[in-house]
Amino acid sequence: MALTETDVRGIAEYARIALDTDELAEMTAYLNDAVAMLDPILEYADADVEPTFHPIGDLANVVRADAADAGRSLPIDEALKDAASTRGRSFRVPSILGEGGDC
Amino acid sequence: MKELAEVLKDWEAVIGLEIHTELTTLDTKMFCGCTLSHDDEPNAHVCPVCLGLPGALPVPNERAIEYIVKAGLATNCQIQKRSMFYRKHYFYPDMAKNFQTTQGPVAFCMHGRLDLDVRGRGAAERPECAFGEGEASSLASASANAVGLSASMGEQMPEGASCGGAGELGLPERFDDGSYRVPIRILRIHMEEDAAKLNHLGGEEGRITAAAESLVDYNRCGTPLIELVTEPDLRTPEEARLFMEKLRRIFLTLGISDCSMEKGSMRCDGNVSLRRRGETALGTKTELKNLNSFKALHDGLAYEICRQAEVLEEGGVIYQETRHWEPSRKRTVVMRVKETADDYRLFPDPDLAPFDLSDEFIDRCASELPELPDAKRDRFEGAFGIKRADAEQIAGDPATAAFFEQAADGLAGKAAQVVANLIVNELAGYLKAAGASLEESGIAPTQVASLARLLAEDAISSNQAHEVFEAMAESGDDPEKIVDERGMRQVSDAGALQPIVDEVLARCADQAQQYRDGNQKVIGFLVGQCMKASRGSGNPKLFNELLRASLS
């Protein structure tokens, strides 16, 4: 079943990607094309094999010791360096429940 | 609104808990080598991994895996050898990657169980009608959807998992004294990472509503966190509170967390729904947040049960929603309504190799388990002969239990009970008032042992013991020294006390005669006169004996 613009708007809201009307139409067409291209995969859904989530052979139980890695921790100026908006030693975000601006 | 007791006669409350515990005793975070933060300046413990910088990769903390396996073993869970980490996606600034690394359908620990002993007033919360056979029909496990995972997400569910591998809901076992024991099933304990802290500015202080902006501190982001999910087996707020207390005692004994509800290192959410007694279908549940003390857990659930009952009895509908407990106003308020199930788009984290725990690893964890509170309580009760309630309280806190064992070393029966009394009454009271930990107080087990000896030898009275304890705690001096310096030592030498008895009997001839005439009560007055004459240093019991002997 083809994805509608309403479906695509829902995905875009979830994925936090604002789309204007033209983009929504184009994205909907793209997603339907792309999903159609994936048809060959459907027949594998019931294949009697285990899925391979990690192409790493039998590698398992990869862990590190509970030891501090001081060399990797960042001084505050480095930690905040790439942020567009900060206050004091913190990252700043605008109102989380603020009004307006549906997108 | 009706009282809880009234409500629970007609309605059965079905309660499940989700308990998050930070593994605060580890040195580093779950997936990176940043040290854990304990109230430090914002963003002082961050690195490319926990800040989610582009290109950074996670590597799990081995000791965190060890800790969760121990938590599972201590709560009778089946340890799953094979499991994976999953990514759980939601856009919120408290998650640096906008997904949380957590576990999927198979957690390290599945299908455990803890037995609760419900005593005293708390036992009365479960009404008479809730002990009958009818209860057994309400077993339906709600586990399948408890964590919002579909069974085919990439892992084989363990044997019997779909119908509750830890067995069916058990019936409470009732005892003559009105107490009862009830088994509570644990669905799972999974490993995950904690989120960052948000500080909301403007608007109502500290609350997200109407805040103008929020500041993000990633110190806590990535702290190892274990989440325990119970089956909905709890039926009263008291059972919920006891479960949480019991779990906390176990985790403290394991040494995996400081379990501070105040600081948020142990946090609890409650799910509660009501159904008419005898019904089997589950009602619509609400999720309760901000239950961050034992009292809040109990009172929040109690309020919510009464609120739901009122709504239902008035013909209303319960909405599936998240509600916030406001302890100051003693009510719950809506935080958000869940119209549809959240779609977190879980899938196995490709950056984290699967786990396939060896028997050796699990055996080693088992061999390193300390004696757990229940076993310790039973041992204290058996070996030292102290009261069960005292044994339970002492065994629940590892530091107190160790303290007791040293102070009561070699003692049994009455002598050990004296030590237990001092710990449960004097020591616990003092620490609470002083707001100090046992360690910080500097009080030594040998000091309490000495004090107990003085009491057992009748060298001091129980009233004096309180005074000596306070002085000992303040000064750090040994009890003997305090007793000697203050001249508190009781004189229990009959030879020394007899002259005082003789003098009092001579002075109080009328009362002596009354006693001889059969007025036994007057002996109290005479003992008081003796104590006064000895300036409080005489042993009152011995005075009593000497007086009776002299008058007979």
Place this chain on the structure above:
Amino acid sequence: MAWIDSLSAAQIAAGVVAGEFGATEVARASLDAVECRDAEVGAFLQVSADAALEAAARIDASRAAGDPLPPLAGVPLAIKDNMNLAGTRTTCASQMLASYESVYTATCVQRMLDAGCLPIGKVNMDEFAFGSSTENSAFHPTNNPWDLERVPGGSSGGSAAAVAAGEVALSLGSDTGGSIRQPASFCGVVGMKPTYGAVSRYGVVAFGSSLDQVGPFGRTVEDVALAMNALTAPGRDPLDGTSQEFAVDFCEHLDDGVTGRRVGVVPALMEAEGLAPEVRRAVERAAAQLEQQGAQVVEVELPHLDAAIAAYYVIGPAEAFSNLARFDGIRYGYQEEDCANLAQQSALSRAHGFGREAKRRQMLGAYLLSSGVYDKYYYAAQKARTMITRDYARAFEQVDAILMPAAPRTAFKHGELSDPTQMYLSDLYTISLNIAGNGGISVPLGLGEDSGLPVSAQLVAPAFHDRELLTYARALEVAFGAAPVAPACAQKGGELA
């Protein structure tokens, strides 16, 4: 004196060690070549002259002090711009990261620098590695040094072009569905995708975490072997939980030859629709050449390969959606100003920070992971992955390596392939290795007789048999000649002073 582009990495390092020229002279020559050639090629997004000269000065000082020099002492290196190098911008060719400055260094980059390489700069790519042409760069396209009207391939187009143009001797790329092997083929250089886990991914901005692998480009097989040594010799990276120990000397058996080796060809792949006749003939010549050198060429089947592209376009976008979720403009990256609330700020930052293809892939991934859809596609794709991996395992019971095309055709013109789903289908020959995880190498075979552009063949070996790939590649190099610098660029600036 020599031109910098006439020397291989091995020759440069040998010259520095022998004192024929200093590392500083090499750095200057490489920077000069970039200066003179890159205006036309457009491989570089950022030239890190200071860092290169500092690294060179350290090597020259070491030599003066009589200290032993590392194996790639003084070799100019270009770094794909999805790899962090502290002190440089790491943009992923995206507006999202246009001003993002790295505060740490990727393990693969650090290991190349530790081996003595000079970081000449960061090179162009398709935005976040989404693409096969480097046309999806937010900044500028890169031109194929063999024909500036054509694309260099992608997504590691800048890495391939910089080596083909002779601006550097070595470069690093990343390969998620062919992003090293296809541009190597288009630009006529050697490009290797090692086995998944052989090279650390720590510090490389993730696209598809279970598919991505870092690898080197060079103009000679020996140079690629030297780079593989540098990338793997220090052992597995404790910072990448999927990296594995791979302790072999990649230079050791280069000239062992192929006598007695069994090489497979897959008839279905040689007859696939869309395979250009000149590419097919080149691969057949390569097979004949290996046979002539003593190898036995046999036919093998990979029956589930038809599912590889579909599996890739499920797994890749799903992982990409997840990996790119972190770009919300809060901690780093483009942030939209003056938004009413956080949700709006994130949605607009992402809408304006990401290019069109990056948004498409994330949307596709978010859809494929949604409940109800996950089982049909994502879970099924991972099962197909198991089948494809088994196909390779069965084929490798019969043969030691498989020979196939790397790309179905030679480099196309800018704008020639505009339909994204058509572009996806051109990855047929490279994608299955990212699905299965084993390594492959694209080896140049001269110029195609129809287009006059570089053609190549791809060799594929079982997982962690990457060293053998280099032996086969060397055998072809002996027969077909080492990759030349693209003629339009050769000896244009870059004289060793």
